[in-house]
Amino acid sequence: METEAAGESMQSTEPIKTRSFFSRLAGTYASPRETFQDVGRWPGVLWPMIALMILGMITTYCTSLKVNLQSMAVEQIVDQQVAQGNMTQQQADQLRERVSSPSIASAIASVVFAGLGSILVVLIAAAVAKLVCSAVLGVENQFKSVFSVSLYVWLAVGIVHAVLFLVILYFKNPADLSVSNINSVVASNLEAMLTGIMGEDVLPKYLAKLLGWVDIFAIWKIALLAIGYSAVSRKLKTGKAAAWIVAVYVVLALIGSANPKKDMIDAINHFFPDKASVPSIHQSSFIDKSCRLGKNLRIGPNVVIEEDVVIGDGCSIEANTVIKKGTIIGKNVRIKSCSVIGGNGFGYDKGEDESAYQFLPHFGRVIIEDEVDIGSNTCIDKGSLSDTIIRKGVKIDNLVHIAHNVDIGENTLVIACSMVAGSVVIGENSWIAPAASIRNGLKIGKNCTVGLGSVLTNDIGDNSTVLGVPAVDIEDFKYLRKLQKEMLKSKK
Secondary structure (H helix, E strand, C coil), X not given: CHHHHHHHXXXXXXXXXXXXXXXXXXXXXXXXXXXXXXXXXXXXXXXHHHHHHHHHHHHHHHHHHHCCHHHHHHHHHHHHHHHCCCXXXXXXXHHHHHHHCCCHHHHHHHHHHHHHHHHHHHHHHHHHHHHHHHHHCCCECCHHHHHHHHHHHHHHHHHHHHHHHHHHHHCCCHHHCCCCCHHHXXXXXXXXXXXXXXXXXXXXXXXXXXXXXXXXXXXXXXXXXXXXXXXXCECCCHHHHHHHHHHHHHHHHHHCCCCHHHHHHHHHHHHCCCHHHCCEECXXXXXXXXXXXXXXXXXXXXXXXXXXXXXXXXXXXXXXXXXXXXXXXXXXXEECCCCEEEECCCCEEECCCCCCEEECCCCCCEEECCCCEECCCCEEECCCCCCEEECCCCEECCCCEECCCCEECCCCEECCCCEECCCCEXXXXXXXXXXXXXXXXXXXXXXXXXXXXXXXXXXXXXXCEEECCCCEEHHHHHHHHHHHHHHHHHHC
């Protein structure tokens, strides 16, 4: 009896042997819970960090042998800049030539940064996990244990993904690869699967982005992380861990878009289409026979379209709107109810005896380019000798008056109750706030803001912000307001 008791005592005090790095890596595939419990007792991060960095470097190096990653990224950026007019074709060709044959130093740097980037991603993930466990779930664990679990999970899943990626990449034609699709070489997400079945450009862009996050390897990684975090934490069940990991992942998927607000609008329009958007021409509308009309138009009740008007494809003109003679409207333009486009401007002059005003005839037109929106009860006058031009992407609110010969640059917003007098030129990407008034003949630069209720009486250059009556630069406005307050205080 004493011998048995002594044997049991020795067995209970005998230390449990920790697993080696390779044993833990194999256990992540075969028996993750037991492996992560071992990690929780003796967390080690050095060897998995080294292995993960080497994996990232090998994957990047092997990929660079097949495609020029730097050139691929630059190609996409260059195409966007040329399309937006920020770069000439000659400058684009020079930049392409520079990156077509990268230096050895840049190649080595990209490989090293890929390895370090993998470690940084895991470190951030572990930090978020520790923060959620401590601050949200009230669970106790050690950051080193959480970090170690994250490293083994990323490494185990990464090895399988890297092998599949490189094997499939070997048989791919480099001409078929781009920045946008290189991550879908392994068709492990719903976007890649559905694109392969339905073809490219069939799925709406916002839906394709969202489906790209529904990935087999991501699901596998979430499952392993949930098991691992519960194994190294006190009072944390696997289901609860999986729930908050999925919640964080969903948030990342939703904010991963470059323009989440636009994607949300696209989603609403896709699933809840506007019934009024169905192409139709109301029987009560009047359209002169000389007009040239595009396809898929929506023309509402009592719309009047006079002679020689040109309207592009996909336009919408709502009820009681009048489009005057000679107006030219581009594609996908929306004009809301009760607006008048192309009427005569307010041009009068006194005769020699100055006894009465005489009307000055207007021979110009209104030219509205593509993708323009015009609000209700808005008037845009035609030019006297030259044309009034509303350029691509301009958005004009309700109750706005645009006088003759005005030229509004691309993607400018003119908000409700604003008045733009004759021959004003407004640069692109500007913002004319509600109830602003702009004196005739002024020039407003690019990227400018005219503040709420301001009265602009002088030209302003690019990137200016003005407000007040009369409108002054925002810094001058602040200074004047400061002086005004000091004067009021001194009178008291």
